[in-house]
Amino acid sequence: MPKPSDLMSVAFTPSPALAQLVGPGPVQPPAAMKAVLRHVAEHQLWLIPGQSFRADATLRKALGCQSHVHLMELPRLLDAQLKLIPGEKEALRKKRKAEVAAAPAAARWAQGTEAEDPCLAFGEEALEGLQLDERNRSFLLSVGLPECGVPFIDFDAGREGEPFEVLSEGLRVLGTYGDGEEEDLCVCLDESTGGRVVLRDPEKEAVPVLMNSGVPELLECMIIYRDLLRERTEEEEDEPILPKRLRTRAAKALKAQDPQAFRPGSFWYRAVHGTDGPVRQRKSASKRAPARKKKTAARSRR
Numbered sequence: 318m319p320k321p322s323d324l325m326s327v328a329f330t331p332s333p334a335l336a337q338l339v340g341p342g343p344v345q346p347p348a349a350m351k352a353v354l355r356h357v358a359e360h361q362l363w364l365i366p367g368q369s370f371r372a373d374a375t376l377r378k379a380l381g382c383q384s385h386v387h388l389m390e391l392p393r394l395l396d397a398q399l400k401l402i403p404g405e406k407e408a409l410r411k412k413r414k415a416e417v418a419a420a421p422a423a424a425r426w427a428q429g430t431e432a433e434d435p436c437l438a439f440g441e442e443a444l445e446g447l448q449l450d451e452r453n454r455s456f457l458l459s460v461g462l463p464e465c466g467v468p469f470i471d472f473d474a475g476r477e478g479e480p481f482e483v484l485s486e487g488l489r490v491l492g493t494y495g496d497g498e499e500e501d502l503c504v505c506l507d508e509s510t511g512g513r514v515v516l517r518d519p520e521k522e523a524v525p526v527l528m529n530s531g532v533p534e535l536l537e538c539m540i541i542y543r544d545l546l547r548e549r550t551e552e553e554e555d556e557p558i559l560p561k562r563l564r565t566r567a568a569k570a571l572k573a574q575d576p577q578a579f580r581p582g583s584f585w586y587r588a589v590h591g592t593d594g595p596v597r598q599r600k601s602a603s604k605r606a607p608a609r610k611k612k613t614a615a616r617s618r619r
Contacts (some may be wrong), residue, residue: 334375338379368387368388370385372384395480419513425540426540429442434463439457440458444480447506449506451484452531456533467542470504472504484505487508488507490517500520504520513529514528514535515527516584530575530578538574542571547582557592564589
């Protein structure tokens, strides 16, 4: 039988049942032992004072013990609670992950340097005459987009109180994409689909490249890509695309966020894998020139 001196001294998170006696934790085993004995004394459960006590329903549930408990058994019963810690940590990790996912996208974007470039909602005048489904319209009006996104995307269209420009029938210009070395491409809302986001060369009648199935997914994918960019080493920052070690994670996360937007030929597929085409990749951080001077500071962060 364990001795009281064998009681582990590390703090632990008690089970919900034990927490009703000792508090939510983390708690040191000696403090937990005192709380149990306080319960024994208050409910007059001693069989032989200082040696053994009767376990009521609360103690049996909290300690997983039988009807009678010897005082020397308490360390073992409390020590068993330590086995719950790995499972509880995993449960807390999953809970935190769910909380992060549920947090407003605008708040998750505005972390780190992006706090200087928060999401800005668009005004009703920018959406005038625009055929969007309620989900995309509500997102643009309530959450919006940052003026400078990733990779090399600007969303300054419609910021001056004017409606989104018409690029061609059914396509409204939401922003631009470009590394400053060639003509910018237009990031457009496809009215025929209620707000799918596509990329189109304004000088050509080519088929638009799919970016995202909607505006909310566009912001979520930018957050994923931005967070992975932050994991690059100094040596990797000059690579034209994500380092190879990050591409599998990027592909998995982007596909999970918007399955339609991560297929061969789509914008995000090319952004991750570096395929040439309408989506042009940055050649070098040191060689890139900004598309517009007013965006130089914001773009330098990405």
